[in-house]
Amino acid sequence: MKKLLYKEMKLTAHPLSYFFILFALMAMIPGYPIAVGGYFVCLGLFYTYQQARECDDITYTVMLPVRKRDAVKAKYVFAIFIECVAFLLSLILTMVRMNALGGAVVYASNPMMNANAAYLGYLLMIYGLFHLIFIRGFFRTAYKYGKPFVVFTIAGFVLIGIGEVLHHIPGLTGLNDPAMVNAPQLVILVLGLLFYVGGTAVAYAASVKDFERIDL
Amino acid sequence: MGYVLEVDGITKKYPAFELKPISFHMEAGEVMGFIGRNGAGKTTTLKSILNLVHPEAGSVRVLGMEYLEHEDEVKQQIGYAVGGISYYKNKKIKDIIAITKTFYENWDEQEYRHFLAAFKLDEEKRLKELSEGMKVKFYLTIALSHHAKLLILDEPTSGLDPVSRDEMNEIFRKLAEKGVAILFSTHITSDLEKCADTITYIKNGELVKTAPMSDFITSYAAEMGGEPSLEDIMVYIEKEEVNL
Numbered sequence: 001m002k003k004l005l006y007k008e009m010k011l012t013a014h015p016l017s018y019f020f021i022l023f024a025l026m027a028m029i030p031g032y033p034i035a036v037g038g039y040f041v042c043l044g045l046f047y048t049y050q051q052a053r054e055c056d057d058i059t060y061t062v063m064l065p066v067r068k069r070d071a072v073k074a075k076y077v078f079a080i081f082i083e084c085v086a087f088l089l090s091l092i093l094t095m096v097r098m099n100a101l102g103g104a105v106v107y108a109s110n111p112m113m114n115a116n117a118a119y120l121g122y123l124l125m126i127y128g129l130f131h132l133i134f135i136r137g138f139f140r141t142a143y144k145y146g147k148p149f150v151v152f153t154i155a156g157f158v159l160i161g162i163g164e165v166l167h168h169i170p171g172l173t174g175l176n177d178p179a180m181v182n183a184p185q186l187v188i189l190v191l192g193l194l195f196y197v198g199g200t201a202v203a204y205a206a207s208v209k210d211f212e213r214i215d216l
Numbered sequence: 217m218g219y220v221l222e223v224d225g226i227t228k229k230y231p232a233f234e235l236k237p238i239s240f241h242m243e244a245g246e247v248m249g250f251i252g253r254n255g256a257g258k259t260t261t262l263k264s265i266l267n268l269v270h271p272e273a274g275s276v277r278v279l280g281m282e283y284l285e286h287e288d289e290v291k292q293q294i295g296y297a298v299g300g301i302s303y304y305k306n307k308k309i310k311d312i313i314a315i316t317k318t319f320y321e322n323w324d325e326q327e328y329r330h331f332l333a334a335f336k337l338d339e340e341k342r343l344k345e346l347s348e349g350m351k352v353k354f355y356l357t358i359a360l361s362h363h364a365k366l367l368i369l370d371e372p373t374s375g376l377d378p379v380s381r382d383e384m385n386e387i388f389r390k391l392a393e394k395g396v397a398i399l400f401s402t403h404i405t406s407d408l409e410k411c412a413d414t415i416t417y418i419k420n421g422e423l424v425k426t427a428p429m430s431d432f433i434t435s436y437a438a439e440m441g442g443e444p445s446l447e448d449i450m451v452y453i454e455k456e457e458v459n460l
Contacts, residue, residue, distance in 0.1 A: 007315045011304055059268065060303040064319045065291035068267055215269040 008078035014051045020044025024089040027115040030106035035160045038126035041086040049145045058142050059216050069208045076204050083127045102179025114178040117185035121192030122163045128199035129155050139207035218280050220244050220366050220397040226264045226274030235260050240416050240426040242397045249412035250401040257421040258401035262370050295359020298370040305344035320362035328361035349380035369400035373407050385411040405446035
């Protein structure tokens, strides 16, 4: 797995996949749907798929002394790596916001999503959707990436919209607490974590099954 | 001694094309020319052998190992090259090699340096800067640096000038003398006359004949008369009336 990740990083990855990790900094913007930062991290990964198709990376990987399914594993491992780095950055910024800046007026009166535990849960859901819709969709053919990305974009923005609406519903306003972690936030975080882990497992198994069947 | 490659009844069905059961085998040091017209099923067969195309039936054994059951082990022993494709064209040779070699247990840096020099490959060059002939040499360098015992080459001489093709044929002969088995597809019959030991002929997805070169020619000489060349035989097999 280490070798596959290294290969993805050195040969396949588009520089924007790394650069777009910085969109995690959106966590600090007040009055902005900050979960969009998670979408941009996935957009950065999308560029790697464009590059992979252009340089026939899949065939090259399959011809290395690995199993055919390892070409799928390489793509998931790289996506998870980028997402983990972005999530770690988001987590640090969220902790800074909640602990040091929780009382700031711009965050306390923020009508849009605040960076808190629920926000982190939404990020995990977006990453899970990326695996379930985009990567899984890509491995149905191993070359068509346009339609899966459009579908992922729609699903991702619907999710972000739901996240922005939920905290305006009476009784759920705690979801947007800028300084305190509460039960509703933790529910979203746990749901996000379960969705990310479960969704990735389902997406990976389905991708392997589809990829074994297709002709390169 | 066992076979290096055993292909047993592989088939593949597309809406407009069918690969009928293909079976043949190869020994160490054998150069097999896999010949047929464009669209006859050569690439489909080679890709089916390599599991790049998913065959409907049949099996492939390499050095006694079932390909699908020992895919990663088998690939340690084989090299694959295809004409007209360049992976990671914007990367330098040395960067691609730095990653590729980590996957091979038997990577031999000394052999790698030897073939770089022998093929006059410059590590600092990007793949897009290589001619078609140099690209094939680059893939061969990778294969030979991990001591591949079987090379599967899809139209490696297509797109090469006559001098480069002649050089490539000489390389194949020298590798065969070292015990490397080479299966290469082509529709350029003159290449085969220079370097192939056996001929496997495919027509419209169907295996016509697989035999040592001399037997192959003799069997058609009886039907055609005289001393036909491979090109004469190919034209004889494929000749169709042209209706305009």
